[in-house]
Structures are given as C-alpha cells and as structure tokens.
Amino acid sequence: MTTKPTISKSALAEKFRAFVDPAFVITDNETMKPYECDGMSMYCEMPMLVVLPETPAQVQRIMRLCNEHNVPVVARGAGTGLSAGAMPHKEGVVLSLAKFNRILEVDPLARTARLQPGVRNLAISDEVSKHGLYYGPDPSSQIACTIGGNVAENSGGVHCLKYGLTVHNILSVEMITAEGDRVTVGNDALDACGMDLLALMTGSEGLLGIITEVKVKLLPKPEIAQVVMAGFDSVQKAGDAVGGIISHGIIPGGLEMMDGHAIIAADDFAQAGYPREAKALLLCEVDGTEEEVHEHIEQAEALFKKLGATSVKTSQSEEERALLWKGRKSAFPAVGRISPDYYCMDGTIPRRHLAHVLLEMEKMSEEFGLRVANVFHAGDGNLHPLILFDANVPGEFERTEAFGGSILNLCVEVGGCITGEHGVGVEKIRQMAIQFNDEELQQFHDVKSAFDPKGILNPGKGVPALRFCQEYRSLEHKQHKHETVEAAHG
Amino acid sequence: MADISKKLREQILDARGKGQKLNVVGGGTKQFMGRESDSHAEPLELKKHTGIVEYHPVELIMTVRAGTTIAEIQNALDEHGQCLHFEPPVFGKGSTIGGTLACNLSGPARPWSGSVRDQVLGIRLLNGKGEHLRFGGQVMKNVAGYDTSRLQAGAMGTLGAITEISLKVMPKPAMTMTLVEEMPQSDVIRYMNQRAGEPKPITGAAWVNGKVYLRLSGAKSAVEATAKKWSGEVLENGDDFWQQLQHLTHDFFKGDEPLWRFSVGSTAPDLALDGPQLIDWAGSQRWFRGVADSARLESIAKKAGGQVSMFRGGDRTDEVMHHQPQALQAIQQRLKESFDPDGLFNPGRLYSWL
Numbered sequence A: 001m002t003t004k005p006t007i008s009k010s011a012l013a014e015k016f017r018a019f020v021d022p023a024f025v026i027t028d029n030e031t032m033k034p035y036e037c038d039g040m041s042m043y044c045e046m047p048m049l050v051v052l053p054e055t056p057a058q059v060q061r062i063m064r065l066c067n068e069h070n071v072p073v074v075a076r077g078a079g080t081g082l083s084a085g086a087m088p089h090k091e092g093v094v095l096s097l098a099k100f101n102r103i104l105e106v107d108p109l110a111r112t113a114r115l116q117p118g119v120r121n122l123a124i125s126d127e128v129s130k131h132g133l134y135y136g137p138d139p140s141s142q143i144a145c146t147i148g149g150n151v152a153e154n155s156g157g158v159h160c161l162k163y164g165l166t167v168h169n170i171l172s173v174e175m176i177t178a179e180g181d182r183v184t185v186g187n188d189a190l191d192a193c194g195m196d197l198l199a200l201m202t203g204s205e206g207l208l209g210i211i212t213e214v215k216v217k218l219l220p221k222p223e224i225a226q227v228v229m230a231g232f233d234s235v236q237k238a239g240d241a242v243g244g245i246i247s248h249g250i251i252p253g254g255l256e257m258m259d260g261h262a263i264i265a266a267d268d269f270a271q272a273g274y275p276r277e278a279k280a281l282l283l284c285e286v287d288g289t290e291e292e293v294h295e296h297i298e299q300a301e302a303l304f305k306k307l308g309a310t311s312v313k314t315s316q317s318e319e320e321r322a323l324l325w326k327g328r329k330s331a332f333p334a335v336g337r338i339s340p341d342y343y344c345m346d347g348t349i350p351r352r353h354l355a356h357v358l359l360e361m362e363k364m365s366e367e368f369g370l371r372v373a374n375v376f377h378a379g380d381g382n383l384h385p386l387i388l389f390d391a392n393v394p395g396e397f398e399r400t401e402a403f404g405g406s407i408l409n410l411c412v413e414v415g416g417c418i419t420g421e422h423g424v425g426v427e428k429i430r431q432m433a434i435q436f437n438d439e440e441l442q443q444f445h446d447v448k449s450a451f452d453p454k455g456i457l458n459p460g461k462g463v464p465a466l467r468f469c470q471e472y473r474s475l476e477h478k479q480h481k482h483e484t485v486e487a488a489h490g
Numbered sequence B: 001m002a003d004i005s006k007k008l009r010e011q012i013l014d015a016r017g018k019g020q021k022l023n024v025v026g027g028g029t030k031q032f033m034g035r036e037s038d039s040h041a042e043p044l045e046l047k048k049h050t051g052i053v054e055y056h057p058v059e060l061i062m063t064v065r066a067g068t069t070i071a072e073i074q075n076a077l078d079e080h081g082q083c084l085h086f087e088p089p090v091f092g093k094g095s096t097i098g099g100t101l102a103c104n105l106s107g108p109a110r111p112w113s114g115s116v117r118d119q120v121l122g123i124r125l126l127n128g129k130g131e132h133l134r135f136g137g138q139v140m141k142n143v144a145g146y147d148t149s150r151l152q153a154g155a156m157g158t159l160g161a162i163t164e165i166s167l168k169v170m171p172k173p174a175m176t177m178t179l180v181e182e183m184p185q186s187d188v189i190r191y192m193n194q195r196a197g198e199p200k201p202i203t204g205a206a207w208v209n210g211k212v213y214l215r216l217s218g219a220k221s222a223v224e225a226t227a228k229k230w231s232g233e234v235l236e237n238g239d240d241f242w243q244q245l246q247h248l249t250h251d252f253f254k255g256d257e258p259l260w261r262f263s264v265g266s267t268a269p270d271l272a273l274d275g276p277q278l279i280d281w282a283g284s285q286r287w288f289r290g291v292a293d294s295a296r297l298e299s300i301a302k303k304a305g306g307q308v309s310m311f312r313g314g315d316r317t318d319e320v321m322h323h324q325p326q327a328l329q330a331i332q333q334r335l336k337e338s339f340d341p342d343g344l345f346n347p348g349r350l351y352s353w354l
Helices: A009-017 A029-035 A056-068 A121-131 A147-153 A197-201 A235-247 A260-270 A290-306 A318-329 A331-338 A351-368 A396-413 A438-451 A466-489 B005-018 B070-078 B097-102 B185-196 B220-229 B238-246 B294-303 B326-339
Strands: A049-051 A073-076 A093-096 A103-107 A112-115 A170-176 A182-186 A210-217 A224-232 A254-259 A280-288 A311-314 A341-344 A372-377 A382-389 B022-025 B042-045 B052-056 B061-065 B120-126 B132-136 B161-168 B175-182 B202-208 B211-218 B259-263 B277-280 B285-289 B307-312
Touching: A009 A049, A009 A056, A029 A049, A029 A093, A056 A073, A056 A093, A056 A170, A056 A182, A056 A210, A073 A210, A103 A121, A112 A121, A121 A147, A147 A210, A170 A197, A182 A197, A182 A210, A182 B326, A197 B326, A224 A235, A224 A290, A224 A318, A235 A254, A235 A280, A235 A290, A235 A351, A254 A260, A260 A280, A260 A318, A260 A331, A260 A372, A280 A290, A280 A318, A290 A311, A290 B220, A318 A331, A331 A341, A331 A372, A331 A382, A341 A396, A351 A372, A351 A396, A382 A396, A438 A466, A438 B132, A438 B326, B005 B022, B005 B042, B005 B120, B005 B161, B052 B070, B061 B070, B070 B097, B097 B161, B175 B220, B175 B238, B185 B202, B185 B211, B185 B277, B202 B238, B211 B220, B211 B238, B259 B294, B294 B307
Parallel strands: A049 A093, A073 A093, B022 B042
Antiparallel strands: A103 A112, A112 A210, A170 A182, A170 A210, A224 A280, A224 A311, A254 A280, A254 A372, A341 A382, A372 A382, B052 B061, B061 B161, B120 B132, B120 B161, B175 B211, B202 B211, B202 B277, B259 B285, B259 B307, B277 B285
16 A cells, blocks of 8 residues: 545545534544454554444445545454554554444354354354354354454464364455455355355455355264363473374374463462472363263373373363363463563474474573463464563563564464464464565565555555565575574573 | 476466466376366376375374375385374275375264374465465464465365375374164164264264164274263175275265265254265265256255255266355456466366356
C-alpha cells in the first residue's frame, strides 16, 4: 500500500454513519483506545477510526468505500491474537466483527454449524454439546477467541495431532473481498472444483478478505478420555518417549511437554500434583471408545516406563484429568506470576531436534540474561518458549525481542518454521526474510494482489516488503558470524 | 531416484522464451481427467523426478519428489507399519504423488482421515518464471506465509509444476472390519450420517446395489465391540470392497458411459437422478453414470450444497468442472497469472478460461 487515503477521517465517518449505527462509528481517541493493540500489547497504534458493522451488506459498503479511497482496513475479532495481526493502521479503519456473534444454524445429523465470525471458539462446543458433538480445534484462548480469528490464523490447540487444525475442520467461508464482492469459498461438501481457495484463506491473517460467515465441521464427542502423566529426568528422554508412543501406532488426542521451569510454575499455580523434580513432563491424552482407550492407556504406561520415565500416573476420574490439564492450560498465567512480563514465542521444529533446540535455548538464555520456560505441543512440534522479562527495565524488551528472534532463526535452521499457530502479523515479519527468499516472498505479494489489487487489507502485516529483507538478512548474518567468532575466542 | 529439477527448470525457461505451452505429466494415468489437453503443448515430464528425500517414521513425516509413484511410497511406509491414510486412488502402475495432489484425489476414508490436501505440509514448485519455490515445510503447524501448498490441490497443475511434497503419514490401523446389510437408497443417507455421528472407529460408509457397507478400523477391542453393537454381517475380505471404491475398479465404474462425480452435503436428500448411483463418503461423494445435461446436473448439485464434475468420459472439449461464480473465477485467473504470467502450464485443462 503506497498511496495515501483520498478521504478525510470526518468525511469517511460521515459516509459510514449513513448506513452503520452512528454509535458504532467510533472516532474519538478515548473510545478507540481499547483497539490500539491485540493480545500482543507491546505493539500499539491508534487507528483513524473504528467501525462495527452488523451485516455482510454493511461490510460490503465499507470495503467499497475504503477501496475507492485507498483506506487500509484491519479486521478484528476478539483481539486475542499474539502477533499484532490486528494492530491498527494509523491511516486506516479497524473493522471489528464483534457484532457478528450469532450461531446461525446447527445441523446435528450433518455434524455442521454455520456461524458468524464473532462467535467464540468455546461457545461452539458449548452449544452443540447437547447433540453429543464438539468443535475440534481448541486454542488456549478458546474462552475468548473467535472463529473468524481462528480461520485468519489457522488456529490449532492441544488436540490437533489427531483432529487437525482449523483448515481441516471448516467447510466454507463467506467473505467480502477488498473490492466489496460477497463470495462463498467452499460449500457443504468436502471439496470443490478448482484451486483450493479455502485453504488459501485459512491462515491468511486478514490480508485476503473479510470473513463474514464460517461453516465448521463438528465431531462426535469421544466416549472417554484419560491422561497419562510421565516425568523424565531429561528432555531427551521425554522427546524419545513422544516418538516411542507415536511409532507404536498410538495417536494421542493431546500430547504436551513442559520443561523443568514450566513444571514448577504450573504446579505452584494449579497444584496439579506434577513431579516437581522432573526435568520434563509429558501429558498424553488418549481418547476414543472405552475399549480403545483402555487398550492404549495400558500400552502407553508400559512404554513410558520402558523409555525411562521416573514417574507415571494415569487419571482415574474426570476431575483428575481436568486437574492434570489445568496445570498445562494455565502455564502462561502461571509463568506470568513469577515474572512481571513474559513474551510467548511460537516456533515449530521437527521433533527429532527438540533436545538440541532446548539446549541451545538454555545457552541463549544465559547470553541474553533472560529466563525462559518451555511448553511444547510435543505431538506436532510446536514450541512455546516463554521469555521472562520486565518491561519497566529499560532495554529489556528489546533484548527479549532479540532473544525471541534468535529462537526463531534456530527453528528455521533445524528445518522448522517461525510460527506454528500465532501468525506472522507485525511481530515476526522480519523473520519471514529468514524463512523465505525474495522470489518466494514476491510470490506471496502476487497472491495478495490477486485478491486485493490496491493492497488495502491489513497492509504492513504478514509478508515483508522486499526492500527490507536484504538488510535484515545481512544484519542477521553479521550478528551470527560475530557470535560464532566470539564463541571461538571464548 | 533422481533430482531432475534443474532440467525441468531449463525446459520451463526455454518454453517461456519461445512461447511454448507445457503439459505437466507425471505417470500419465490421469490423462482422462479435466478437459482435453492442448495438442500444441509439449510435455513437461515429472516421472523421472523421483525418490523419497526424507522419511521420519517417528515424526509421521515423509518428503518425496513429485514423480515418485504411490506404489514406491507405500512400500517404504509398509516397512514401518504406516500408510497414506487418505487412501490415494491409483489408476495405473505409474500413478504419482504429484498427480494425486494436483487432482486432489482421496479414497473412501476421506471424511474421517482427511484428503490428500489435508496431509500436505509443504511443497516445492516450479512456477512459470522458472523459479523453484519452497512453501510450507516438514512440520504439522505452519502459518508463515499463505498456504500455497494446499492451494495446489485441485489446481491440476495450472499454477506450476509441483516438484516435491512433504506429507503427514499415519500408522496403519491394528484391525479393520466391514459390516454389510441390505438397505434401500431412501434410508441410507440418514443411516450413514447417524453412524458417522457416533463416537466409534468408523472409517468408511458406502452404498451400492441396495447394500450399505460400513468399515471399522482401529484398536482391535474397539472394532470388535462396535461390530457387536451395530447391525450388519461381517463381510469376508472386506478390504477388497474398499479398494474397489478407492481405485474405481468396482463394477459400477466399468464401461464407457460418462462418470459424474457429485461432491455434496452429506445429508443432501436423494439426488433423483435417472441412472445408477454409488454413494461414498457417508453421503458426501455420489457417483452417477449416464449421459446427462450438465447444466441440469449442476443445478441438482447446487441444491445439494455442492458441485458436480464430469469425472471421466463424455465430451471433454467443453467445461467438465462445475462453473465458478464470476468473482471466484476472476480471483483464480489472477492467481494463475501470479504464478504463471505467460500461461505456460496446462492451458485450458481445468477450465477453458484458465
């Protein structure tokens, strides 16, 4: 987006007020303040104005006006994103989908639900529970995050090794294009003729269209689920145990790992009964029919013991299962208690490199003088290192960012990627240059232009401008070389 | 096992210079699909670009060159008790993984195990500028950049030549069992969907010639317990039946009459077609044989929440895929241009306008 808006704030607001409830065209700084950032509160910007439409037709008119006048548009769901993907553009409009919060239709026989994009993730499962169904992807923020945001980020959660990501669990989206066309991508079937635009939309971070409706698939609730908790005296052994379970032919519903720091923090917070002396903890949930779970739990317990677990415990009731998960699910706030601030990373690695990556991270932790705790979606290789810092100490956030950047570079180096589920947004835009070369990034820009010729949708996010990439790469290279030389001399 | 990507790249650059169109060909077993190939185009052959680049059984991940045959992949997986659980249809010995992805082909387990597109983690692709691009990776979660890997599913090679694919693979189920019983077509849609809504290890639901077939697979205890609860007789050599559906070798598929594929909502009522039908995917995929007016079939498919394509046979000079709404057609044309600005790859194969 290079051209400036051709309309003033007041003129645009007046045009919006002609068809959107005027109370929901927000132009004063005080009311706009809550929109200045998303869940990634270190990145803030005040928008030109905020608008909360109620119908797809209104979204269409908003898009047509913004496209005509080169006004950037940033779509926003619940604002729980962790990569500043919904951070406003200072010359742009924040288009909040908060009023699109209705569950439009549930079809228990077809196992589908038609939703407005502002429906909260957990509200879907709550609503369909009476039919013995649930919605698969369960990101940690599921109490608050919305299905529209889930599509934009291709959200996963702890169950995605077995049940997949958002892209595997949706049938169609209705969206408004940058030019104001209302189109449906996908349908009630499991595939559609032509290019897979539904996959392309999923995880596109609001850069390709504004989602106004989502149709999701629902799954039958498993008869039973049980968790085996296993403690290990080394990360390596725990990592091997993950491989052991999977190559044995058991696909756990959830498979999570925590390192020593995270174990202590989570146990202090939740009193989950974790083995506090362990260096790594595995939570392995098996779900399915009663017979299947019984068979697999026995096998998992035996395998963990054989592979060197120092403690093994299996949940015997729903309460116990919930408690074991409570520790893991509250790992972030638990870590929040032991540090004024924390910064959550989201790299993904091939699992065979886990021990190496954690070891390197310990070294970096010393180098940068910042603590790090690790929680890890072990089944799918998604790491969430939490860097502990204090934003009130001058320079500490900058150091944290640099530490985070180094972690992501390491992930790419071992064949992984810079973001598993949080998205690139603004936060990881520089690291895109490490993961992709200029030709690949240019292809992404060209894909965007196919949907959004004028570049008004969420400009400045997701894919970096090529002119900045070379600079960042050479900077990283120099830094890396410098570190290597220092290490050699040290 | 050979990496011929450099040679492929040279051919693309050469073709670009001369304005020569290219037909992307793997094993050549899916030539019957899509619209008739452009007779002036020269083949861009992927079948020698073969080999398993990496396979990590404990991570459930495999990276293969696009010209590798499904048979070779399955042999390697067999050694570790794993499989491609989207059950790729194979139409001849030469069927490749690249063609399978380009045509988005998946077998009877699709509603439960996902499609080939669902298992793709990353690809390498030669675009129309001869750039060898890498998207996605070898990890199951990856939201860096747009999902241009899965975009290829169903694009039929119109965006470029896929050269390498990373896939999620899965352990083979410990046990499989098939239950069969007589059922009229009028009852079968509701029945299959009800069964699919139960938390049981179901991985197949099909109906043909007045009989409904349900497949159970998973842990032995779970399969046996479910089979006891559900109605239907255990079918001897049940796997044979599912393979006939997977590879379209069942009697239903024999002969030259046009074969139509309806991909519709699983609970859509009977499509009321005047001819034989085979229902798979618990109602989501319905096959139909017969000469018919495609506009009429499209309106039937649309009412059923989906689309129809003329999968095999019939006149393939006209459109064979369901028509696209204007806005989506425009987006796909622009996407095509972004990957292949000179329109080199598979001109007119997917749609006349692509």
